Amino acid sequence: MTGLARFSINQMTVKQLSMPELVESCLELRIPGVGLWREPVQSYGLDATAKLVRDAGLAVTTLCRGGFFTAIDPQERARALDDNRAAVDEAATLGTDTLVLVSGGLPAGSKDLHGARERIADALGELGPYAAERGVRLAIEPLHPMYAADRCVVSTLAQALDLAERFPADQVGVTVDTYHIWWDDTAPAQIARAGAGGRIHTFQLADWTTPLPEGVLNGRGQIGDGSIDMREWRGYVEAAGYSGPIEVELFNDGLWGRDGREVLAETAARFVEHAG
């Protein structure tokens, strides 16, 4: 299939595929890149995964994910930092330069979004230099505001950039994901801001479909099925100077219930049709 030169499949989209099945299917479909997740990498083995993708000539475009920096308890914070240093090490071993961060929600009982965001900044200050020394950039992902309480208090690109810009761009940048920002009329200007600072560390696509499922986690739409004009957003990101991989990352119970190779082929075709 042509038009896939910049396509990368995020592993979560086809999580029903084993690591070797994923790699083999990418080769068959001439998909050049994959975004990996820590849990399946650890299940298959870190070194074994690194060898598998390297031997196949696949680019690892991101590792998902670090973060969860909002705890107040000192021991919990120390554990989170340790775990994030391990994630950086894993990213370096896998040969990717980008670790995606989901920052974390409000601690139980807290109503203090500002304080939670400041604790994220503290963690980035500790983790950024460690990551840069290993050739890994941290990519703060603003999640849709519907996740602000329980998953990620960073809800907009502007908030993510306000955090990232406290640090050098080779340490901390942002993840631009259409699913989380498509509703935001200020996002195009923030993409320009991110691009000007060299802080667009990854660009991900998912479509917005309704009704949202209970818990709102696993309803990300297949490209072309929803309300988001993918070419419009690709245009903003490219106008901002980004020319890197474009990952499709879908959490979708319907897709997970189907044959993984078929979903992968469909996703690649939808990418070409709607975002290529």
Place this chain on the structure above:
Amino acid sequence: MTGLARFSINQMTVKQLSMPELVESCLELRIPGVGLWREPVQSYGLDATAKLVRDAGLAVTTLCRGGFFTAIDPQERARALDDNRAAVDEAATLGTDTLVLVSGGLPAGSKDLHGARERIADALGELGPYAAERGVRLAIEPLHPMYAADRCVVSTLAQALDLAERFPADQVGVTVDTYHIWWDDTAPAQIARAGAGGRIHTFQLADWTTPLPEGVLNGRGQIGDGSIDMREWRGYVEAAGYSGPIEVELFNDGLWGRDGREVLAETAARFVEHAG
């Protein structure tokens, strides 16, 4: 109960109560105001409702709701404007000066948020003078971004004010509802902007609780049960010069399944405890 001088119960919170039960319960609990909805008003009868609340000495703080201005089809647009003129007339008959507007989502198949927002502006231009002549102000309600596709393309206070400020403040202002804006670190500045322009036409409270239910409509949390610091938001609104009624508007299947008078008493008590 003391501390209820500015409290108003939005009818939807206790929709299991009939109109006479609602009015009677408000009198018993010394609740001075109600926000009404068009459908139950029409069921009970417009003039009968107006007489009921007037005789009881209850203030009608808002009528919910007009809007749904985003259709492209000319006939559908004409029908929406007719319906909104009827809503204005109903508001005037009920003695409230505020009609809450939910602007509408994307038309089927459309991905054009900007175009939809412009069609809202067109409708406001037609409806604003009609409303002002009848002593009714239109209050654009930004809904949480999770409703951008299917319910309301106006997702932030900034977007709502960008629309409202094209018109005089006695025609068009905004609804400030904690549920929809609590995640937004720019909202406090936008509340100040709204207050400076005399455009805070109503202030509503609901708490943010997770997990969200399927469809994300009926999971608004009872005051005090969730992540929102109600006194913080009341502080922003009062610092902006707002001294009007404070409505509690909850859509919550759990509350709807209980005795309505008990829910009303609980809601009033929560208001005093967390927002009074």
